[in-house]
Amino acid sequence: MSAARVLVDGAPADTVSVLDRGLSYGDGLFETIRFVHGMAPLWVRHMQRLRDGCRRLAMPVPDGERLLREALAVSCGLEHAVVRITLTRGTGARGYAPPATPQPTRIVAGFDAPAMHGEVYVRGIRVRWCNTRLGLQPLLAGMKHLNRLEQVLARAEWSDAAIPEGLLLDLDGNIVSATMANLFAVVDGALVTPSIERCGVAGVARAEVLAAYADTQVMPLRAEHLARAGEVFLSSSVRGILPVQAVGDTVYVPGPVTRALQQHWRGLGFPMEQA
Template identity: 40%
Template sequence: MTDERLKPPGTLDASPVVFIDGRSADLIEVLDRGLQYGDGLFETVLIQDARPCQWRRHLDRLYAGAQRLGIPLPATDDLGREVLALVAGLDAAVLKILVTRGRGGRGYRPPAEPEPHRLLLVYPLVSGTDRFREEGIRARYCRTPASINPALAGMKHLNRLDSVLARREWDDLTAEHGTIEEGLMLDPFGFLVGGTMTNVFLWDGRVLRTPPVDRAGIAGTCRALLLERAEAAGIPCRVEPLGPSEIERSQGLFLTNALVGVWPVRELDGYSYSLDGLPWTFLREIWAAARRPE
């Protein structure tokens, strides 16, 4: 499986490479339920040295979500071979996997025997963000609340309008105010859910704290990696409801996702955090593990 848009040696043009159901294509039918209702799932995977990072975690989340939604998927080995063929020769890239339930008629009732579509999109990896791992980022609270729905919580379903509206809030900031890299979202009751594209961790000098994802938010692969490694390293980590008061009292905070790895927060809505007290050795180990190809 090759495509002339995959440019050697190991680089991509600005336009993504798109494969649909194993073939080079860039169109999907208008009656697809992913387009009509957001009826599907997605994963965003870091590619390093022509291999996906945290692949097993991404697969586990994708297939668990598909089972919850009742969308049949191909065998994991078949999907893995398709991905490896598509990213062969790439030094670094971003792979996005989308799965939809496929074609359906008007109305919410899904077909009894769905014929899903799988879309693989390969993008260039954005450069210039590595410095944030050491310098930290500026963040803000979003006005848009994150929706609560235990039936959908944790999975990366295609209904992401909460994050779209939240991310739209700071598109036009001027240089006078500096660049905002991420926004934190609260649920309608004022509890922290996560960032628009990240999970959030608080640090008090001894204990890590992060909000649960059983009612809202995404069970991030890097979040899972960090929780697992923290337990192995003997670092206490509590999964518990958190509000702005807990955030403001924390010694420091940082964000995680599969692409950025770990981003410390140096400023949140005008409040400055010192980065000196963060568990840097541990965080650098997490970033290294998150970008290790499988």
């Protein structure tokens, strides 16, 4: 794996100010974008979410064309790349009060995409239940903000390499998502996905699935719903459509909805496997 290539405010660098509010308070947003042969099929959706997050946090909206130029620069020469764009509110005086005229810090980093093996997309992955619960905060729900401590604590719960993901519940016991992906299930013949109005991330892959399947029901989901599901899969802008083979002791078989969405993903330009 090659080293990351990083631009900070457009210049090669690997440091930011110790006074940056992203470091001090998690005051900012990020996007993790999959590039294939220099193309990012979900770029528009990523930029829509970033602009929406900036609006909600009252941060200046970055120039999308400049972000694209920088993303292409850090991913140049990588056949399969992941580009992370981090936007913070920049530096400021000590204390929570945001600066009156923020000067955001812009970090664009390119990495080799994680290896993806075809068997995973054929048979699916094993998933566990996490003990860590997600707090409820509608003001932040949907955004991909910089504070990911809940996900860090959840992912620290296990080290079994055979289980790559865990499912997160909120404080009321509703299913929200996996630690790094959104969740879908076919329950009683209908495609459903958890509501993220009170917590969770509005994934761009989730948005693509909702656009492809307009009849998808967004609703509160609990463990008993998954117990009677016919299909379960995860959506991720980096890994695509991942069938779930098992949640704990409950076993599933990838079905027609999962396969159709995998085909949709290939049609967007994403590979379903990578050696």
